[in-house]
Structures are given as structure tokens and as C-alpha cells.
Amino acid sequence: xxxxxxxxxxxxxxxxxxxxxxxxxxxxxxxxxxxxxxxxxxxxxxxxxxxxxxxxxxxxxxxxxxxxxxxxxxxxxxxxxxxxxxxxxxxxxxxxxxxxxxxxxxxxxxxxxxxxxxxxxxxxxxxxxxxxxxxxxxxxxxxxxxxxxxxxxxxxxxxxxxxxxxxxxxxxxxxxxxxxxxxxxxxxxxxxxxxxxxxxxxxxxxxxxxxxxxxxxxxxxxxxxxxxxxxxxxxxxxxxxxxxxxxxxxxxxxxxxxxxxxxxxxxxxxxxxxxxxxxxxxxxxxxxxxxxxxxxxxxxxxxxxxxxxxxxxxxxxxxxxxxxxxxxxxxxxxxxxxxxxxxxxxxxxxxxxxxxxxxxxxxxxxxxxxxxxxxxxxxxxxxxxxxxxxxxxxxxxxxxxxxxxxxxxxxxxxxxxxxxxxxxxxxxxxxxxxxxxxxxxxxxxxxxxxxxxxxxxxxxxxxxxxxxxxxxxxxxxxxxxxxxxxxxxxxxxxxxxxxxxxxxxxxxxxxxxxxxxxxxxxxxxxxxxxxxxxxxxxxxxxxxxxxxxxxxxxxxxxxxx
Numbered sequence: 001x002x003x004x005x006x007x008x009x010x011x012x013x014x015x016x017x018x019x020x021x022x023x024x025x026x027x028x029x030x031x032x033x034x035x036x037x038x039x040x041x042x043x044x045x046x047x048x049x050x051x052x053x054x055x056x057x058x059x060x061x062x063x064x065x066x067x068x069x070x071x072x073x074x075x076x077x078x079x080x081x082x083x084x085x086x087x088x089x090x091x092x093x094x095x096x097x098x099x100x101x102x103x104x105x106x107x108x109x110x111x112x113x114x115x116x117x118x119x120x121x122x123x124x125x126x127x128x129x130x131x132x133x134x135x136x137x138x139x140x141x142x143x144x145x146x147x148x149x150x151x152x153x154x155x156x157x158x159x160x161x162x163x164x165x166x167x168x169x170x171x172x173x174x175x176x177x178x179x180x181x182x183x184x185x186x187x188x189x190x191x192x193x194x195x196x197x198x199x200x201x202x203x204x205x206x207x208x209x210x211x212x213x214x215x216x217x218x219x220x221x222x223x224x225x226x227x228x229x230x231x232x233x234x235x236x237x238x239x240x241x242x243x244x245x246x247x248x249x250x251x252x253x254x255x256x257x258x259x260x261x262x263x264x265x266x267x268x269x270x271x272x273x274x275x276x277x278x279x280x281x282x283x284x285x286x287x288x289x290x291x292x293x294x295x296x297x298x299x300x301x302x303x304x305x306x307x308x309x310x311x312x313x314x315x316x317x318x319x320x321x322x323x324x325x326x327x328x329x330x331x332x333x334x335x336x337x338x339x340x341x342x343x344x345x346x347x348x349x350x351x352x353x354x355x356x357x358x359x360x361x362x363x364x365x366x367x368x369x370x371x372x373x374x375x376x377x378x379x380x381x382x383x384x385x386x387x388x389x390x391x392x393x394x395x396x397x398x399x400x401x402x403x404x405x406x407x408x409x410x411x412x413x414x415x416x417x418x419x420x421x422x423x424x425x426x427x428x429x430x431x432x433x434x435x436x437x438x439x440x441x442x443x444x445x446x447x448x449x450x451x452x453x454x455x456x457x458x459x460x461x462x463x464x465x466x467x468x469x470x471x472x473x474x475x476x477x478x479x480x481x482x483x484x485x486x487x488x489x490x491x492x493x494x495x496x497x498x499x500x501x502x503x504x505x506x507x508x509x510x511x512x513x514x515x516x517x518x519x520x521x522x523x524x525x526x527x528x529x530x531x532x533x534x535x536x537x538x539x540x541x542x543x544x545x546x547x548x549x550x551x552x553x554x555x556x557x558x559x560x561x
Contacts, residue, residue, distance in 0.1 A: 022187045023049045023159070024375055026178060028166060028201075029056050029194035032142070033343040033360035035149035036074075037192060040081040040368045042157035046375055049159040049186065050150070051178070053166060055198040059146040064139070064354050067109070068130060069431050071137055073361040076438045080447050081368060085152040089145050092138040092268075099148035102273040104139035104265040108249035109353070110231070110242070111420065112306065113413045116255070120306040122239035124413045128424060129244040129522040133555050139250065139263055141273060161186070166200035171337045190371060190380060191339045194360075197329065199345035207331040207341070214328035216404040217284035218258075218350045221293045223320035227313055228262065228276040234309045243522035253307045256411045257300055258282040259352070260307060275317055281350055283407065284326040293322040328403075330396065335389040338380050340367060347396045350403040359395040366391045366454045369447070387454050394460025401473065408480040412490030414516060415483060418497035421514070422476055424521070425507050426462025426469055429543075432550025433464070439553035468504045468540075475500055505540040508547065 024047040027038045034050060042048045071090040078086035088098030092105045113124040130137060154160060163180035169191070170177045178186045178200075193201040202208055230247035247267050253260040263277035280297055287296045297320050301307050330347040334340060343360035366388045374380050402423055409415040437449035456465040463469040479497055482488035495516060501507050502514040510530035512518035523531070528551065535544035 020185045020187075021049070021161075023047045024189050025049075025371065026051055026176070026186055026188040026191045027158075027194060028053065028191065028199075029196065029343075029345075030146070030150055030160070031056065031059065031194060031196070031343070032146050032149055032357065033364060034192070034194035035146065035153040036077065036086065036361065037194070037342065037364045037368060038153040038158040039083050039086065039149065039156045040077065040364070041371065042153060043083045044081060044368075044372050046372065048153075048157070049161055049188070050153060051166070051180075051186065052160065052162045053180075053195065053200070054164050055166075055200065056195045057197075059142040064142060064351070064357055067106075067354050067358070067427075068134060068137060069427060069434065070354055070358050070361065071135070072431065072434045072438065073358065073365070076434060076441065076450065077361065077365055077368075079438065079441050080365070080450060083152075083156065085155070088152070089138075089140070089148060092136040095138045095140070095145065096270070100141070100144040101270070102141035102144045102265060104141075104263070104271070104273070105268045106137040106139050106249040108242070108244040108246075110246045110249060110251040112231070112246075112251065112253055113416065114253055114255040114304040114306050116303045118305065119309075120235065120240075122235075122237070123519075125240065125242070125519055126417060126420060127242040127244065127246070127520045127522070129242070129248075129520070131523045131528065131554075132525075133528075137249075139265060139267075141265055169201055169204040169339075171339065176338050189338065189375065189378075192342050192367070193339065193345045194342040196344040197348065199331075199341060201339055201341060202331050202345060205336065207333055208329060209332065211330040211332040211347075214326070214330065214349065214403075215400045216350070216407045217326040217328060218281050218403065218407070219284050219323045219325065220279055220281045220327055220350075221297045221320055221322045222277070222279040223293075224275045224277055224317040225311065225314040226274050226276070226317050227315050228264065228311060229313065230264075230267075231262075231310050234306070242520050251310075253304070253310070254410060254416060255304055255307075257303075258410070259406070260301070262310065276314070278311075278320075279351075281352070287322070293320045296322075328400070333389070334392050335382065335385050337382060340385065340388065342367070346392055349396065349399045352403055352406060355399040355402065359392070359399060362395055363388060363392045365450065369451075391454050391459055396460075398460040398462070401477065405476060405480055408484055409490075409494075412483070412494060414494030415480075415490045415497075416494070417516065418494040418501070419476060419480075421498060421507075422472060422501055423462060425501060425513055426473075429463040429466065429469070429506065429546065432546050435553035436546065436549040439549065463506075466506070469506065472500060472504055505538075506543055508534055509538070510534060 026049050027034050028051045030050055030052040038048045038050050074086050074090035089095050095103045108127050108129040111126040112120050165181045166178050167181045168179040175189045176191045193199050232245050250263045258281050260280045265273035265275050328349050334346040405419045409419040440449045479493045483490050483493050498514045507513040508531045510527050535547045
């Protein structure tokens, strides 16, 4: 179902600037979320113009992991809105066929815990690997992926204009008027801002003023290296060997100071991209006096022998750069009269496990059908879009909770492991929900299950609609607060959280998610068979049918991708 689009360079499809132009929807920005939304709206008959500006950052060369949930979002958007070209970036095989050869493969997510001055312990490693029944995921090379999606949006009927910046925004009963710094005027019935941190709408309406502060402030140093050895060669002993090679996906080195994510693009037989992305996320605060990004990066790496060994001999493919300050921010509102903030324009959180892209695409799904209906009815009353804002803010809240919990748990391995397992279980059920909704959509043509997800209680959490999981999240935050206050021991608290997870009854016992000694999650067929038996004999009410439907649709997804 992947489809194809015109492979010509996207810049050649832009039309010359017009001094006065009208359209249905103006989408500010040309990155991944902007182009996905524009492709959907244009394919459904809306008159859409993408507006590229100098305020928008270049497509990130760091790449982004396509966790299974992200590729599922792209597949459901493709089916829901009948834009088959979206599946061209949903998974490794499709992306390499349709978008280009630079993607890496992501068959696993690896986590290795480190202590200063000591090598890693084989008892303090974890890996989440996708089952063979699932299509291989991709590590997106963003310049290539974003260029493909821009071509898709243009091929779907969207226009493209480029201006230095959007200088003024005026809204009223008749629509929105955008004035650019080079004197052009664009009038539209609705505007979506997906520019990012330098959002023109956030600037025009003062939306960053009075916005809630992030629950955890972090900063990042990132860049690209050449010649990074597979971690499997750094720790070749059998006691470190996971079911899937460490190099078969991104690897997160976790320590008390932060998380270093190593993202290989050249980790498969047909690789043509020798680069490896590195991103060191640290708690916010000034770097050591006089230390630039490269000096600070090197100093942190050298304190951990296992990380230093992994990067030894690698060469920089360009300078390491640092975020100018805390990388997280929020907007006071993401919706207003005939406008919406999308993706990083609404807010940004530490990009752990590719969650910012997940948030953006969830909002695209909630916004697109409402916006198409508003265009049809010529009714853009804010109440029609209220649920979009609620879902978007809830997703940002949930992502902030994940980042804050990861940061609070890094000082003790068992506590970190428990936080990872709590989130892994929630993501597992969120994936089952999405698989089930996608299966219903394919079977019946109805997106009712997808619309219901937008209205569920606890929307935005990995397992929306489940009260027990939501309470477990509250319990996790409370335990971490107690550890931070010194009133609880980190290791004992981690074991207690695993017991709390087991008490919810939702963690399938054959997966070993509540076992502190289990290091690797890799559901082979015999294990899946045991899980299916558990769904009939031991699963809580409502959970068994969801797991069975999710597993069934996982197989169907592989057959119909």
C-alpha cells in the first residue's frame, strides 16, 4: 500500500511568491508533521498552502527512531484519510524503497546502565526487541524523510510558498490574514503553525508567556560520528549477548548524569549511510566554566569506561552542538480562533523514545477530520476543535511525565528499570489499542474506534482509558518523589514498583515484565502462545480481548503492509 510520489526535488515544486493569495488552510512549516497534515487535507480536496520560512529549522540530521507506535500512527493515517503514500515512511522496508537509502533499521531498543569509573555490568542491561511477526522499524534520516513527505504533500495537491518569515497574523470572522516580511499577503480560512520553537503564532499571540514550566528541564549536546563500532564488539562476552544484536537499533547509555543515545544509520547489509547520530541529554544547568559542547561531551563520556570504549576511534562528521539552554518549553494554548499549533510549535519535551513525533501525529489525526468537517460546513467555532487541544495538552503532559520519571530514576538501576517497565507495559497496550482500531478501520471503513480514543478518560497516557494504569503512573511519580526526598531507598522502591505493576494484572506474566532479573523482552512464538492462553485464563476483564485483537492485527499488519 506504500504508493509512490514524484521523486523530483521538492524545491522545484514551489510556485513564485504572490502578493495576495487565498486558500482554505495555510500550514506554516515544511517538516514532517506539517507535510503529513498538508498531504491529508489536500488529498481530501482542501486548498492547502505550505509556507516555508527561515524561522523553521533545517530537517534534523540526528534522525529519529520509528518506534512501532509511530509507524502504526502513519499507517492508520494513511488508511483513515486514504493517503497511501504515507506508508512510504512507515517502517524500514517501505522507507528505503520510497524515501531513500539513508535510513537505519530499528529491530530493538537497547539500554545499558553505567556507573562512573566502572565498566557496565551484564546484570544491568535491558533490550526491547520487536517480534518477528512485526515489520522491521526504521531509524529515520530526517532530511530524506522530510523531503519525501514534502513531495507527497505537493503531489497530493498542496501548494508551497517560501518567505523569509511571517511578520503579522490577524484573525477575524472572515478568516486569517498572514503578512510576510517580504510583503506578501496570504488569506486563509484556517492556519496551522508547525514551525517549531520560533512559531510565528506563538510570537504574535504571546503564547509562551504564562505557559507552564516543564516538569524536568534538560539540555542536549548532539552531532554525528563516523566509525562507531557496534556495541556487540565492545562487550563480546556471552553474558552481555541479547536476543537481537545491540547494533540492530538505537542504544541508550544511561547514567546518573544523563542519557547518551547512539543511533546508527549504517547498521544493515544494504547500508549506504556511514553516520551514527549521538545525543547526550543532561539535566539543565550551565556547562562547566569554559567548556564548549565538545569538551563537555568528551568529559562526560570519559567518566564511564563502557561508553568511552563504545565511541573510541570514532571521528566527528561535523561539530557537536548544544541546545542554547533548556530544550523544553510549552505554549499557554495550542488552539484559538481559526488557528492551531502543531508539534514543536505547541511545545517540546526531551525527545526520549521519539515521543515528540508521536505527539505531533496523534494531534494530526485528531485535527484533520475536524478541520475537513469545518471547511465543509464553513463553521470554525472553537468548540469544534476543543478535543484537539485537550488531547494535545494531555500528550505533552504524558511525555513530560516520562522524561521527569526517567531523570528522577537514573541514580539507581532497579528504579530506572522499574520506570522503563511501567512505560513499556503502557506502550504495549497503547500499541494493541492502535492495532485493534486500525484492524476495525480496514475491516469496516469506520474510524469510530480512533475517534473514541480521543475522548477516552486519561487520554494522552500510553494506555488511555485504563484507570489502573493511570493510578500506577501516579504511584510511580510519588515513589520517585520519596526517593528524591531521601525518605525511600532507590533499589527497594524499584522492586516495589515492579510489584505494583504486577498487582495491576495487566503485565502478561510470560513476557517477564515484572521480573527484576529479566533483561530482555523478545516475544518469540512460544511466549506469545503462552500469552494467548493467559488472556483466557488469567487476564483482568477487558484486557484479554484487547491483547488477542492486538496480536491478531499485528500479524495482519505484516501481511498487508
